[in-house]
Amino acid sequence: MSIFQKGEILAIGCDHGGYELKQKIMEHLKEKEIEVKDFGTYSSASVDYPDIALKVSKSVVSGEAKLGILICGTGIGMSLAANKVHGIRAAACSETFSAKYTRLHNDANILCLGGRVVGDGVAMEIVDLFVDTPFEGGRHQRRVDAVMDIEKL
Numbered sequence: 463m464s465i466f467q468k469g470e471i472l473a474i475g476c477d478h479g480g481y482e483l484k485q486k487i488m489e490h491l492k493e494k495e496i497e498v499k500d501f502g503t504y505s506s507a508s509v510d511y512p513d514i515a516l517k518v519s520k521s522v523v524s525g526e527a528k529l530g531i532l533i534c535g536t537g538i539g540m541s542l543a544a545n546k547v548h549g550i551r552a553a554a555c556s557e558t559f560s561a562k563y564t565r566l567h568n569d570a571n572i573l574c575l576g577g578r579v580v581g582d583g584v585a586m587e588i589v590d591l592f593v594d595t596p597f598e599g600g601r602h603q604r605r606v607d608a609v610m611d612i613e614k615l
């Protein structure tokens with residue numbers, strides 16, 4: 463059961479290194495009845511990941527999307543770029559434990575995946591945990607607030 467309410471959307475984007483996995487994740491999210499806005503790329507032709515990271519990040523910080531998913535070859539370039547946008551907490555995950563706890567403890571709002579790192583099965587389990595797990599709040603809210611305060615320095 464996902465944390466998405468009716469009318470809420472998820473923003474997704476990838477570069478050429480994540481294109482095939484993005485298509486599979488979009489299919490998976492459709493089966494979970496989560497509405498997705500696709501910011502590209504739309505083929506396996508080479509593109510620059512920061513351009514896509516910025517589009518998905520803007521969608522999340524504007525409130526258009528509740529959460530985002532970004533996929534490149536490693537997930538790292540996308541996370542570096544997305545975390546430059548104020549309001550973004552992007553987490554690159556390649557196993558399920560981190561995917562669960564980055565929602566519970568960090569209130570991560572963008573999941574980054576490596577299309578050349580994770581297999582399809584693990585990727586779908588990571589996606590499920592990311593979209594199904596609520597933020598725990600409590601003492602973690604104070605820590606997340608402290609992280610976001612760093613943007614004001």
Ligand code: RB5
Pocket residue numbers: 477478479480511534535536537538539540
């Ligand atoms: C593109 O070849 C690759 O560098 C990119 O997908 C990503 O892995 C960057 O972090």
